[in-house]
Amino acid sequence: MSLHDLFVIILISLLIVELPAFGLAKLFEKAGIPAWKAWVPFYNTWEIVKVAKIRRHWFYWQFIPVAGWFISIWLLVEMVKLFGKFRFLDHAAAALLSVLYFPMIGMNPKVKYLGPEAVKNHKKTTLREWIDAGVFAVVAATLIRVFVFEAYTIPTGSMEKTLLVNDFLFVSKLSYGPRIPNTPLAIPFVHHTLPVTHSKSYTEIIHLPYTRWFASPVKRNDVVVFNFPAGDTLTKELDSADPYYDILQSEEMKQYQQLKGQIANEAELRAISKQKAREIVWTDYTIMTRPVDKRENYIKRCVAIAGDTIQIVDGILMVNNQKAFVSPTAATEYIVNTTSNTILTEEGLRDAGIRLTSEPNSLPDFQPGTANSYKINLTEQEVEILKKIPGVTLTREIEPIGDPRIFPRDTANILWSVDNFGPLWIPKKGVTIQLTPKNVACYRRAIKVYENNKWEERDGKIFINDQEATTYTFKMNYYWMMGDNRHRSQDSRFWGFVPEDHVVGEAWLIWMSWEKGVRWSRMFRTIH
Structure with missing residues (x-):
């Protein structure tokens, strides 16, 4: 404590x-x-x-x-x-x-x-x-x-190999100060949806503003549980399994391709594609919203805090122009090539001390490719183990730039990837920035949605709360969250900043772990 x-x-x-x-x-x-x-x-x-x-x-x-x-x-x-x-x-x-x-x-x-x-x-x-x-x-x-604390279960492999699927955690609410619920009128022990009836477990008749008692800021490299920022809007049919903004973007890209030969002006083409996509999604799905405290809980590592500048260069994370901390259990995908007389197997790798997982609905850590070529998800320590095997060479897999799913999802102006990203400054409370055509896409959602301002763009100008604006002063601190399983994590690289009012608590202790039986070695292990 x-x-x-x-x-x-x-x-x-x-x-x-x-x-x-x-x-x-x-x-x-x-x-x-x-x-x-x-x-x-x-x-x-x-x-x-x-x-x-x-x-x-x-x-x-x-x-x-x-x-x-x-x-x-x-x-x-x-x-x-x-x-x-x-x-x-x-x-x-x-x-x-x-x-x-x-x-x-x-x-x-x-x-x-x-x-x-x-x-x-x-x-x-x-x-x-x-x-x-x-x-x-x-x-x-x-x-x-x-x-004080809340129990939490790891549902996906985004934090492998630091946290494993079906690790049961205690999350400390004291670490950053208890957050008063936005929706205090709610059925106890249920997050946002009642079992069986699948109806809301809360009412917004009383909606309290963001309040945190005895607040303490998130520290760089903490493992943090937070409410999914892009979970403000979602479809009743798919919930957060397929986020609303992903559905909307997919439909928008489809409309863009269909209209590409019909509309010559690029700006007009994008605007019409966006409008048509929204009309289709709102027709095909039941759209609903959730208050901050009832959005899905995510768990990631806070790699950068308010005021930091991050950049990823060929898979290497830099914070303030310095190589960032990498957890010894963080995993990254490598292309592993061997000579013709060296064959790698899952059993052999496990015997050598490499932990391999194959979770349902996710890619396995060991993927054989063409002859004598493999894709393996490895920690830095496991990389050193493989390097000692004769005939083995490793190269870090680097995803190409231009992925339209990458934050801020503005490929017309910004071309980034999960492995080459930024530089990007993380908003800090009280700091004023210049709003430029190059950074508007990065900060628009924070200003408009998280800080609840009216935002309009007309004739190349920005209007905030009906006043023309060339600068903006942030009202909250923001954080950059990434999964330790760097190529298997939907994190800030896809949906951006985590506002301070979304922070739930710090992952503290693994009190139970299960995989076809109790993982006794993980019991009562603190999280780093």
Whole structure:
């Protein structure tokens, strides 16, 4: 646990006992306790323990990290019982809305102090006991999930060989500060879709703005879980399995080819292709949107932070003109050639210490090509192992430039690939940039979608919120996320920047791993 994590836990503990202080002071007065004691953190709960005649060891349990939060909340509930508040709604209000509920009953002249004898004489029904226990469990689990950590499963091989498919992780919400949900009215333990009915698990009747308590920035090279930025719009039929923007781009390219011989003007051709593609996709699919906190969770490594400049040259990642950190478990595809008397096999490579995977619906790590030629997905350590085999030569596979799927998907002005990319500056909060024809495609979505500005382009000019603009000052920090499995990862090279409000937490610990049985060697392994 880092110092920042400990700092966050302590502050949340203080908030739980300090936020109800105003109303608690009114209740203390009615109970014959000096009101000033309600304003002193933990001294107030000590007074509750005494007046309610609760065993005093419960006071000390409050100082256990995280678990102590629930002891403090329970003590607040015990306090309202002293005033004859035994209904379920009273206890729920005391636990969840004490900052409002305590002043309400504290200033109500009809609410009288009854003392611990009233509590002792009150009997709950069996049903009520079960309801209280169930609600407490749900509230506790929800608070832990929102503020402390969340379980996450690796669904794809984009982080191989650092993280494997069916690794089960704990993701720390404390590392970057707990993010308050945009959609607080949601069914617990379900991300965005209910099982069976496949309907939304949340409502946007209440939609809260981005708020992060005790924020700490993402650090370069952290393994981060975040909400998929391009998951704001999607099709109900395919969801994020085939992202809306990929479908739209594919249809746009199809329309472009069909209209190419009919429209001579290139700008007009692209505009009409885009409009027709949108009309077709919106006719053929059911389009829906999701708020930030309900978009799919992705996991990648943060290779560059706000203010950095990245560039990829022949597969080598550079950050601020320096070769970037490469995880020892990061994998890249190599073309491996051997002499005629050297044959490579999966079994032989595994015996040599090379880990090969073949996940469903993905390319295997070992792909035989023509005679004595192979495509193999390797870490740097595994490359050194292969180099020692007589008759083996390796070359890094380099994808050609001009892939239309590559961010910012503007092949008319920018020709990049997964292996030759940039240079590109990562937006930083408070920094102002010049908007030019060369960089508009890179920053348009951040300005328009992530920072919620009205964006228009007319007569070669840019208008932001109806004002002509040649510069823009960013309101958030952004990050560049890439998978360690560099040729098998849909990451920032395809969809761009990750805004700070999309960051969920830091991947912390592998608590379980499964592949036709438990992978015991991966149990309780921290993630680097």
